[in-house]
Amino acid sequence: MLRDITLGQYYPADSKIHALDPRTKLFGTLLFIISVFSFEGVIGFVAITVFLFWVIHMSKVPLNFMLRGLKAIMILLIIAGMFNLFLTPGQPLVTIWKISITREGLRNAIMMTIRMVYLIMGSSVMTLTTTPNQLTDGLEKALHPLNKINVPVHEIAMMMSIALRFIPILIEETDKIMKAQMARGADFESGGLIKKAKNMVPLLVPLFVSAFRRANDLALAMEARCYVGGDGRTKMMPLVYTQIDRVGYAVVIGYFILLMVIKAVL
Amino acid sequence: MAFILDKVSYRYSEGTAYEMTALDQVSLQIQDGEFIGVIGHTGSGKSTLIQHLNGLLKATEGAIYFNGQDIYDKDYDLRDLRTQVGMVFQYPEHQLFEETVFKDVCFGPKNQGLPEKDVTLRAYEALRSVGLPDKYFDVSPFELSGGQKRRAAIAGVLAMKPSVLILDEPTAGLDPRGRDEILDLIAEMHVHYGNTVILVSHSMEDVAKYVDRIIVMDHGHVMFDDVPREVFHHYRELEEIGLAAPQVTYLMHEMQERGLDVNCDATTVDEARDAILQWIGNQR
Numbered sequence: 001m002l003r004d005i006t007l008g009q010y011y012p013a014d015s016k017i018h019a020l021d022p023r024t025k026l027f028g029t030l031l032f033i034i035s036v037f038s039f040e041g042v043i044g045f046v047a048i049t050v051f052l053f054w055v056i057h058m059s060k061v062p063l064n065f066m067l068r069g070l071k072a073i074m075i076l077l078i079i080a081g082m083f084n085l086f087l088t089p090g091q092p093l094v095t096i097w098k099i100s101i102t103r104e105g106l107r108n109a110i111m112m113t114i115r116m117v118y119l120i121m122g123s124s125v126m127t128l129t130t131t132p133n134q135l136t137d138g139l140e141k142a143l144h145p146l147n148k149i150n151v152p153v154h155e156i157a158m159m160m161s162i163a164l165r166f167i168p169i170l171i172e173e174t175d176k177i178m179k180a181q182m183a184r185g186a187d188f189e190s191g192g193l194i195k196k197a198k199n200m201v202p203l204l205v206p207l208f209v210s211a212f213r214r215a216n217d218l219a220l221a222m223e224a225r226c227y228v229g230g231d232g233r234t235k236m237m238p239l240v241y242t243q244i245d246r247v248g249y250a251v252v253i254g255y256f257i258l259l260m261v262i263k264a265v266l
Numbered sequence: 267m268a269f270i271l272d273k274v275s276y277r278y279s280e281g282t283a284y285e286m287t288a289l290d291q292v293s294l295q296i297q298d299g300e301f302i303g304v305i306g307h308t309g310s311g312k313s314t315l316i317q318h319l320n321g322l323l324k325a326t327e328g329a330i331y332f333n334g335q336d337i338y339d340k341d342y343d344l345r346d347l348r349t350q351v352g353m354v355f356q357y358p359e360h361q362l363f364e365e366t367v368f369k370d371v372c373f374g375p376k377n378q379g380l381p382e383k384d385v386t387l388r389a390y391e392a393l394r395s396v397g398l399p400d401k402y403f404d405v406s407p408f409e410l411s412g413g414q415k416r417r418a419a420i421a422g423v424l425a426m427k428p429s430v431l432i433l434d435e436p437t438a439g440l441d442p443r444g445r446d447e448i449l450d451l452i453a454e455m456h457v458h459y460g461n462t463v464i465l466v467s468h469s470m471e472d473v474a475k476y477v478d479r480i481i482v483m484d485h486g487h488v489m490f491d492d493v494p495r496e497v498f499h500h501y502r503e504l505e506e507i508g509l510a511a512p513q514v515t516y517l518m519h520e521m522q523e524r525g526l527d528v529n530c531d532a533t534t535v536d537e538a539r540d541a542i543l544q545w546i547g548n549q550r
């Protein structure tokens with residue numbers, strides 16, 4: 001039950017998109033997001049839609065996994081849509097009592113919804129086809145130049161990947177402890193807010209204890225293996241661009257230029 | 267009759283890419299007062315199976331009846347079930363949370379709604395029975411050693427006096443003496459109170475020594491379900507799924523292969539001794 005909410009929602013499959021270097025995917029996602037927020041007109045919309053669904057098809061991830069991310073922001077989408085729809089001043093289309101829907105409002109609501117939905121779906125393509133570890137690796141390498149201005153890129157990336165690694169472990173641990181206490185008659189559901197918070201103690205104390213124990217163990221294990229971060233450290237699986245990445249960059253840049261051309265022409 | 271499991275299946279992470287069938291059409295009957303051992307290799311579904319028995323996991327398919335009532339009925343009180351079916355988890359020491367050992371043991375009985383006096387009495391009894399010296403009652407559970415923590419955690423479940431006691435590898439990581447002490451204690455309580463005990467274990471010796479019935483799990487199926495003697499007759503099949511029979515079973519079979527006509531039913535050292543003595547007696 002709890003294990004289902006993992007941050008890294010990686011969907012394993014054997015596809016061209018999965019095989020891309022995480023840096024390529026990061027760059028592609030960035031360009032896609034820019035394009036989503038700058039496109040105009042029906043032709044632009046069609047181009048973006050075709051591109052997005054083509055990539056989703058290539059990734060071999062079932063469409064409903066992409067749409068799952070949308071569920072979380074559904075309410076936000078509806079509220080934002082309502083605000084745009086009813087509160088944008090302009091030429092009224094329909095008027096019900098005192099509230100009126102304007103032409104501009106309708107346009108804004110539609111545009112905003114499309115943009116949000118495509119933004120979520122576009123980034124889902126990346127998170128579903130890249131493991132969190134690959135992602136941090138990619139970020140580390142892409143941000144490497146920042147080392148020059150004394151940003152500890154490697155350390156930050158290391159912290160990120162450790163944190164990511166620990167999320168499922170802690171979720172599993174929570175699940176286990178919760179069950180153990182429920183077996184002793186603990187009740188995590190009923191009661192008011194204060195009672196509920198109080199009932200959490202049997203869950204939170206062991207959870208913290210185990211989190212610290214694990215952190216301690218990990219630090220010890222790293223030290224025992226003579227871990228040193230930063231410069232001079234080599235990787236087990238270094239990121240290297242291959243042919244598929246060159247194609248990937250070409251496709252994404254080509255797509256972006258096409259969109260800009262469409263925008264300029266219209 | 268304590269439990270009836272009717273074609274119970276359970277799938278973890280259903281509907282995701284990581285879907286995993288951990289139990290596949292398991293049907294079982296468990297009578298009141300039985301002492302049952304559950305064995306199976308790592309990942310065969312033992313922990314998953316026993317977590318169904320107090321409603322911590324809800325079967326994806328199938329039904330479970332406890333004392334004739336369907337535990338998945340809408341108006342069935344699962345909390346009531348959990349006070350009757352006590353469960354000691356793998357590594358139970360991770361559930362300790364109170365300021366003192368004594369308070370932690372009180373947690374279960376308190377949740378059962380017992381009066382203060384009874385709670386204290388039960389906690390005291392339980393702590394005594396697991397053999398934790400009095401001087402540890404008022405220290406923080408986090409200051410105990412691993413084995414002492416384990417005892418305190420087990421006491422926390424025993425104090426609830428469950429009519430069905432389920433233990434998931436209660437002795438993993440304990441020294442041989444601690445292991446024997448805890449298992450002896452559980453067997454003693456079983457004789458004394460006549461409660462139902464279900465023991466998950468990786469040790470064939472332990473299982474052979476204490477239980478009356480063995481359930482062998484393999485890939486989410488029940489492979490064998492019989493008295494220890496019968497189950498260990500299949501020691502070759504057990505080996506195929508990564509298990510083994512107790513050492514003495516091998517000894518007896520080896521003796522028979524070498525032409526000594528001993529009775530191969532022995533599963534514990536005592537039984538083996540008797541069988542060998544009997545054979546010697548017959549020779550004379």
Ligand SMILES: Nc1ncnc2c1ncn2[C@@H]1O[C@H](COP(=O)(O)OP(=O)(O)OP(=O)(O)O)[C@@H](O)[C@H]1O
Nearest residue numbers: 003278279286288307308309310311312313314315
């Ligand atoms: N929370 C979970 N989420 C997903 N899969 C799980 C989860 N817990 C267990 N499994 C899987 O279900 C199967 C059965 O697991 P289970 O814990 O019941 O095994 P077990 O027989 O108790 O093993 P062990 O002897 O190691 O304790 C395993 O293949 C395991 O990978």
Ligand SMILES: [Mg+2]
Nearest residue numbers: 312313356434
């Ligand atoms: Mg287990």
